Amino acid sequence: MAQIVAFFNQKGGTAKTTSTLNVAAALAERGQRVLAIDVDPQASLTMALGVDIANLDLSVYDLLVDDDVALPEIILPTRIRGLSIAPSHPDLAAAELELLNVLERERRLGEKVIQDVLGGFDFVLIDAPPALNILSINILVASDDLVVPIEPHPLSLMVLRRLFETISKVRRLNPRLRVVGFLPTKVHHSSRLAIDMLETLRVEFPEVPMLPSIPLSVKSAESIAEHTSILEYMPRSSLSTAYRGVADALLTNHASEAAHV
Ligand SMILES: Nc1ncnc2c1ncn2[C@@H]1O[C@H](COP(=O)(O)OP(=O)(O)OP(=O)(O)O)[C@@H](O)[C@H]1O
Ligand SMILES: [Mg+2]
Secondary structure, three states: OOEEEEEOOOOOOOOHHHHHHHHHHHHHHOOOOEEEEEOOOOOHHHHHOOOOHHHOOOOHHHHHHOOOOOHHHHOEEOOOOOEEEEOOOHHHHHHHHHOOOOOOHHHHHHHHHHHHOHHHOOEEEEEOOOOOOHHHHHHHHHOOEEEEEEOOOOOHHHHHHHHHHHHHHHOOOOOOOEEEEEEEOOEOOOOHHHHHHHHHHHHHOOOOOEOOOOEOOOHHHHHHHOOOOHHHHOOOOHHHHHHHHHHHHHHHHHHHHHHHO
């Protein structure tokens, strides 16, 4: 069974998309079959992987609003071996309104992912939008695990309480949901802000593991501009090493999960 992992934080710009792409690439490099699902109307992950959204026939929008569209129909290959994408489209912004009168609308994504795809992939990684709306709730209901990318910034901690309140409410709909860890991103190691934030996270959320920190680096955006992962663009960089570490943590977690089944 595929492990479904969402990169989730309602705060914008915490490197959710960058991390989804690079962890997906790192898992693919380890021989895993990976599907990335872009559930953000900004479609950043889709575009980063070189998909031309102007010429898309079907996207996650159709998957969510159309009963007759199944996940395999929207999946596209990417130029990263072992990585496929279920693309987003700006129309997805309208899904919120269109789902308003749909029964069990918070289960749309979960139902389609579980029914249609799990056999063909080892990991399904979901890129979440910076919001707590019906799309986000669909992601929380569909996922086994959450990775919470968090940037060293005084405002980052303030949104976390709300996030954890939402998670505990969603557990009624999805008891499997676990937070596999905080992922500190854009970390400048000598910065006081980063050191203080990591310490505060450890004190306030002692039960949440800390994944390897992702260093601050302009190379991150450069690799996206090249429509590839940092692993391909600069395989020996500290960024690549850190993302491989995150992938290994997910693999270990998946293996221990399987052992419990
Ligand atoms: N390690 C890094 N070092 C420096 N900049 C980074 C790093 N990772 C990501 N960035 C930059 O930070 C910005 C936000 O990254 P990204 O789009 O991945 O965040 P996001 O959480 O997906 O944003 P949104 O909430 O809008 O979806 C981008 O400009 C990206 O290039
Ligand atoms: Mg994003």
